[in-house]
Structure formats: C-alpha cells, structure tokens
Amino acid sequence: MKKFLIILIFFPCALFAQTITNICDGDSALIYGSWENSAGTYTNSNGNNTTLIVNPLPVITPNFILNGDATIQPGNVFQLTPALGNQSGSVWNNIQINLNNPFHFNIDLFLGCNNGGADGIAFVLQPISTSLGSSGGGLGYAGINPSFSVEFDTWQNSQYADPTYDHIAIQKNGILNHQTFNNNNLAGPVGFPPANYQIEDCQWHSAVFMWDPTTQTFTLDFDGYQNVISYTGNIVNNIFGGNPMVYWGLTAATGGANNIQKFRFNYELNDTTICQSDS
Template identity: 40%
Template sequence: MRVLVLLLSVFLPVFLIAQASVEDFTLGGTARILNDECIRLTPDAQYASGSAWYEKAIDLTRPFELTVCLVLGENDDLGADGIGFVFHPTRQTGYRGEGMGFAGLVPSLGIEFDTYQNYHLADPSQDHVAISINGQTHHYASVSGPNPVPNLEDGNKHLLWINWDPIYQKLTVQLDGKERASLEADIVDKVFQGNATVYWGVTAATGRKTNYQDICIKKLVFAEAGY
C-alpha cells in the first residue's frame, strides 16, 4: 500500500512524499505494474515500448527529488535500448526506440540511460547517461554527456537520484551513488519558456535487440503545481 505524507513548513510549500506510488502513474504501451513498487516498461521482446507518466504536475520553481531504481535487463551484447526520463508541459510521449521517448518533444528535457550504441547519434560504445533538451537525440546537441557508465544490463537494481535545486538552478543526476550528469541552467526560462508547470514520465523501448526494463519507485519529493 502506498504511503502519502504531507510536510508543512513556514519556508517551503506543501511537499508530497510518495512511497511505492505505482498507482499514481498513467501507463502506456507495454508498461505493466509488477508489484507495489515496480513498473515493467518493456518485456524482453522485440519492438516493445512502454511509458509511465506521473499523474500530477510539478512546480519547477521549487526543488524536487526523484529516487528510484532502474532495472535494464540481463542482455548485454544483445540488449537495447534503455530508459528515458522526460519532462514536458503535457503527458505526451515522443518518438520511441532510439528516441528514448523524448525525441521530437518541444519544449522538453530528457535524461537518457542508454544501453545501445547508435553510431549515427554519436553514442559511445559503453552504456551511457546524457541530458538533452527539446527532443534532440543526437549527442552533438546534448547539454550534458554522453557520459559512459559501467554495464547496466546486469539484471540488478541501479539506484537513481535526480535532484533539481531552483536556487542554484542545478539539475543533478546520480546513478549508483556517483554523479553521472548535471546541468546548470534556468530550466524554466531557457527550456520551458517561462512555464514552471511540467509533468514527468519514464519511457523505455526495444528494437531488434531486447531487454525487460523496469522502474521501481523509492521516494518522490516535489511541490505539486498549484500550491
């Protein structure tokens, strides 16, 4: 059963902390709930794509922390494609496959955990993390990365922490306890054209090569838009 806690502070707005909140996601494509913490975005099958969008918008003028675990399957050499985190003013999924669910979305911010090398996108040979804006998937346009990481296709849970600090205007991405990507920018103005209200979702896809790909919710801390 999910646990919801509201924290009140004279300095901060109302924050929602959600634990094991899979019920708060709208699922698309092949995405299915596995248990009270985990969503399987894709099965280990060819040309699958799945998405999970959190149902409530967040306010980017306030800080947020997303703590989850990623599972990117067990097929290493034969595995693909990876998982993307997408921030967009609506719950709209972009092009899948190598597009990681954020390709073509404008305005948008995407964080990719890519397990397949697409040469034409300037991917490194290793699994990698990158931050891109406005649906541009070629790494010439990445605002952070691509940064190689150790093999993610090992069947294990990989702890992910995404933090946004609006005071210092810094987005930080930590995977398995190490910072893998970051962006220092006024995201509200530079990316979302002054709109501080966005939704966030998680997408995954396979192609000719495959993997089951899961997200497991640990803790979500953010200010709901409108508070």
C-alpha cells in the same frame, strides 16, 4: 617614541544549520514551530534553513498513467518494456510539478539482463500531456518537444554519435544527437560508474534525480556515486518558455534488439513522531 595601542575585537562566528526534509504530497512537516506542506526553503530567526521537498504519493494509482507496453508488476514495479522487439512504454505522473520548487526523486532502474540488448530508459520532464512516448532508438522520448531528459542509453546508435559504451546524457526537446555542434545535448554522454560499466547486468541500480531552483542546477547521483552528470541553466525559461509546470515520468523502448526495462521508487522519508490529532 610614540606607542600605539592596538585593540583586537573578535566577533563570534555564526554557524547556520541547513537541513532537508522529505514528505509525501498531502503530508505536513513541523518546521520552526509551524506545520508546512509546500515545497521550498524555510528560514528561522537564527538564520537556519530547512528545505522541504514534497514527493509524489507512494502509490501506483491514480497518480501514474501508463502508455504503450508499460505494465504494473508485483512489488510496485513499473515495467516499461518486456524483453521483446519493437516495444515502447511510458509512465507519467498525472500531477504536474512546479520547477520553481526543488525536487528529489530516488528511483531504482533495471536496464535488462542482455548486454547486447537495447535500447534504454529516460527520465523526462515535459509540459504537454501524460500520453507521450516513442519507439526504438528513441528510448521512448524522441520527438517530445519541449522536454528535458536524462537518458540511460544501452545501445550504440552511430547516427546519434553514441559512444561505444553504455552511457548517460542530458538532452533537450526530444533530440538524442550527441554531436558537439548540437545544442540539444546539454551534458554528457558519460559512462556508467565505475569506468564505463556495462549496465545491462540483471541488477537494480539507484538513480537520484535532484533539481535546485535557487542555483538552477540539475544533478544525478547513480549507484552511490555523486554528481555523475549535471546541468546548470534556466530550464524554465530556456526550454519551457517560462512555464514552470511540467509532467515527469520515465520512458523506454526496444528495437531489433531488446531487454526487459523497468523501474521502482525508493522513498527516503524520515520517521517523524507526532501527537494524536496532529498531521
């Protein structure tokens, strides 16, 4: 009878760390022994990854351009529309971002106090200019082409196949129609969490906008609920014709019904200890 000797060889599993670091534009972060100031993913010799996200400067001027009825309020708040009819406002950052790099914007939205009000706010990416906007049911972004927009819609417009509840949707090229045959409706509409919540409640609400160019995935977290809506696709090529440089901003509008609509920034920047003369 033959006997066989079986030798088992165990290889240790490598555990790779992956972290995210946020800095303001113009700052630097110490990553694996080097000071870095460009957005991207950095890897050390052990296979650990750190993604560096460069956020816009946390100041109102000169980084933001206001249009229409948009105004600056105390506390670094941007009011897009007052509670008046037929208003429209937009606020654009005048520094283009590169969609080949990730971004992570944490923004508080205030969608009004009147549950019968209108029309809503949109977060928009577009390569054209910092002077765009529209009115009424267009939420300030209708007709902006090319564009990638996340709408927070508080009024039912039947011509756009809006649901009966306040909703979120991802649209392209300034077209708001949600009908199934319309390929400009990239995702949604979905109700506000939890359970189609009516969002015009006179409260601030957290919206975190995230873009990962590696997976080509855009994700929205809302009020602590993760991945409320998302879209995966090559938006640089399929929407912006291969141009990764875009302006970003927020728009809003009112029509016959109205609401005060505004936003402010949350900066999730970690405290970092440095030596004198470092940056």
